[in-house]
Amino acid sequence: MRILYLHQHFSTPGGATATRSFAMARALAARGHEVTLACGGYEGAETGLAGPFHRGRREGSVDAFRVVEFAVPCGNRQGLGERAGAFLRYAGRAAGLALSGRFDLALASSTPLSVALPALLARRLRALPFIFEIRDPWPELPRAMGLGSPGLWWAMDRLADAACRQARAVIALSEGMAETARAHGARLVEVLPNGCDLHLFGPHVPPWRPGCIPPDAVLATYAGAHGPANGLHQLVEAAARVRDPRLHLLLVGEGAEKRRLQAEAAGLRNLHFLDPLPKLRLAGLLAGSQIGLQCLAPVPAFAEWTAPNKLMDYLAAGLPVVANSPGRAARLLEDGPCGLVTPPGDAPGLAAALDALAADPARRAALGRAARHQAEQRWDRRLLADRFCTLVEAAA
Template identity: 30%
Template sequence: MKVAVVYQYYQGHQAPGHSLVFELTQHLAGQGHEVTVVSGETGYMQADPAVLPWYRRLLRRERDGAVKVIRTFTYTQLHRSYSGRLLSFISFSLSAPLGLLGLRRPDVVLASSPPIFPMFSTWLVCKLRGIPLVLEVRDLWPESAVQMGILRNRLLISVMSWMERLLYNQAVRIVALTTGIRDDIVARGWPAEKLQVVTCGVDRDMLFTDLPAGQRIRRQLGWQDCHIVLYLGAMGEANNLDVVLDAARQSHGKPVRYLLIGDGMRKPCIQARAQALGLDNVLILPPIPKDQARAYINAADLCVVTLLDIPLFRGAIPTKLLDYMACARPVLCGVAGEAGQIVKAAGAGLNFSANDGQHLAELIEQLRHDPEKCLLMGRRGQAYVREHFDAAVNRRAMEQLLLDSCRVALKAPASG
């Protein structure tokens, strides 16, 4: 099988943020499939400044093990503003087709959204060349942007909604990252048999209990005798990190330290607010590569996951939640819906209301005095993700879905 994957933020374990597409493509190549990734020039978590002029960055070819990678021109300053992010999406929408058109015709294209604009131009190339398109939906756009208040322009909302409908109609299969995403799409009229849930998974070789690595980080921070609360991930509008600062304010004067690691559009605001409140118990660090995440997670006594309290996020499963659980860390979850249900079903931690910093601080104080309960929560969470969110199982499921999509397309190509 010849597979082309279109994803704007392809990156390996040496970059910060998730590496799910990297892991999937390496698996596919390891199974003997011919895999090419068409990607932008920068990761989602942290933009690398462009060195070459734009005309020398239109198309660059790399190899990542057995995977071929085509990098196409992308506006890299996506974290400066929402207009910068839009420019990044549009630039990749215009350049990605160049990468796809330059390939020997693949048997199937897997396109991962959001963003949605590059998915539309990817579909145009697939339509032109008669290639079956499998659409992976990681987040529901434009609805999530509308609910967060980021997207208000009615014309832009209408255009993006039209693109979403067309893509769902034209894709031979739709892969939903969570049950909530699948249920939303089915409720809006698309047939359930067209959709399949393939969740995020945890790689046991990367994420596991590693107390020596955790102790090393604690020594580096000088926090050997502190109770460390960790947030590791994006710092955007959706991530609702003000609630963590509110909790830190409540914990002032106690041996509790809050460690926030990551990057995103809201990071300067988070830093400014922490400084304005005089939160000397908060340390905000730059993003770290994925292959260093295990050490920092194991350094924490408690880990926090939080998102804005909007209806669509009730179907979200943040990858950081699974990463925490894989390392046997107890979790404090401020995400209602599917994520909170996982924490409850696993017995992996405690849930709190999305905007209730005082409740979060109370839970931290409660668990600070109950190390045995924390240990039990961590063990339960680790066992749960190993049973239900095994990355190897999920990669095999995606491989089989792509193979099935090729066979279906050969028998009855998608109508257009």
């Protein structure tokens, strides 16, 4: 089967962003399918291509599949208007590829929601069936955060309606996201969560930590976006409140809020910032950390509508997790248990949880063992990739 995989933010493990589409494309290729993955240039991503662009695109073989990269830069530091323009430019280039190539099936992975546009156009003009994957529900999340306008949300609702109703199947990363797909009219919805890369992360990885961290520090690491949705000002306040002098917090990543966070943290000796790290380097950092940090802004919709990759990385690394996320993430951490959960928006609670784990290495070790066990038993990405392939083949 010839599959066109549309994911604007694709990255290999050489980059600093999520690698789900890399793992799924590789699994499809291993099953004998001919996969073409079309992406843009996402900040922090590494597509595996290094040659020059010709007429705004370059292509080549990555692992066992073909990658077509369009020269459409996009990143969290861009303003909303600039990002919207990047979304539409990618959709236009991807539509041209979908209409000119010979494919049996398209797989459109959102976000952004605009990735559905080329899939819908190819379905209308070429009768190309497609599968729609929801990795973040739009417009539900932007609307819950107050980002955008009623007119924009209305337009995105109509696009989500069309994508969910016309797709052969919808793949959602959580049951909460699956409910949004059903509300948009999807008939066949399958839940396939994010998974753990047990080869890349784990106790077998040599530990590493940056020179700014004292050798005897208890290191709590957050690795992810620094945007409004992440609410990282809570970690800045928590760092100011912790009492254990050995405890240090490290925030790794990039985003629109990073400069403001650094200004807020001025004078705090136990809070540090790093630029995004390639996944291979991040694996060493997590091996050299004692706690994983999961933080989100106090938005009620986040309880069931998010599925953070960083949480899977922490579990795979065998780290106890401190999180302020209710709902799905809280249930996951309570199973084992493999972490501590504090109420959303409660920076003092975050500080108290961090102090409690810093003072109790035996408890940290027990929670970390439970985290790795859960990663191996429930979230092994290889098993989830097999399920993904089966769903794609059945839908086709």
